[in-house]
Amino acid sequence: MSEFLSNLYPWTKSLHIIAVLTWMAGLFYLPRIFVYHTEKVTPGHETDALFQVMEMKLYRYIMNPSIIAVWIFGLALVLTPNVVYWDSIWPxxxxxxxxxxxxxHMWLGARRKDFVAGRNTRTGRTFRMMNEVPTLLMLVIVFSVVVKF
Ligand code: HEM
Structure with a gap:
């Protein structure tokens, strides 16, 4: 099993990075759509239904498969010999x-359901602020995994 994972290492890492890219695209874009949905759309209007479809497709067909792939390939990397040294801080x-x-990701899913139920109470400002969360996390993650302090 260890040898199998070692042989696959460049492939596992490539697939992990590809899945990270598609996941991040959704994590950056969905809160942006929520800003416009909150500030520019009247609940129950035709445009409301259009935004809900865009949000559902992004969440269900891009973000959900991506998060699953990120975790599967990420955990496969953790199990690959000589990749993670637990005496470092970065892991x-x-x-x-x-x-x-x-x-x-889960928080965005819950907010999407709020729009579907017509009970969103968050303001555009809240979604703008939350939009910075994945940026900050991404900075720490990439420095952790590349600098490896
Ligand atoms: C979801 C759970 C995740 C796990 C278990 C995980 C685990 C790992 C592991 C063990 C490596 C291999 C490090 C090495 O080869 O030295 C790796 C590589 C990498 N991960 Fe993750 N990761 C996860 C999520 C993420 C996320 C969310 C991001 C970015 C936002 C990310 C970005 C990267 C990058 C850029 C690399 C390549 C670094 C390099 O070797 O140069 N990972 N990941």
Whole structure:
């Protein structure tokens, strides 16, 4: 099993990075759509339904498969011999940020359901501020995994 994972390492890492890119695209874009949905769209209007379809497709068909792939290939990298050294600090900073990023994904899913039920109470300002969360987490994650302090 260890040898199998070692042989696959460049492939696993490539697939991990590809999945990270598509996940991040959604994590950056969905809160942006929520800003416009909150500030420019009247609930129940035709445009409301259009925004809901865009949000559903982005979340269900891009972000959900991406988060699953990021976790599968990420955990495969963790299990690959000589990749993670647990006496370093970076696996813990990265792990904490990845858990926070996963929470953010779930939070966006709950907000999407608020729009579907017509009970969104968040303002455009809240979504603008939340839009910075994945940026900050991404900075810590990439420095952790590349600088490896
Ligand atoms: C979801 C759980 C995740 C796990 C378990 C995980 C785990 C890992 C592991 C073990 C490596 C290999 C490090 C190495 O080869 O030295 C890696 C590479 C990488 N990860 Fe993740 N990761 C996860 C999520 C993420 C996220 C959310 C991002 C970006 C926002 C990310 C960005 C990267 C990058 C850029 C690399 C390549 C670094 C390099 O070797 O140069 N990962 N990941």
């Amino acid at each position: 813990y900073t990265k792990g904490a940020c990845v858990i926070a990023m996963t929470w953010f």
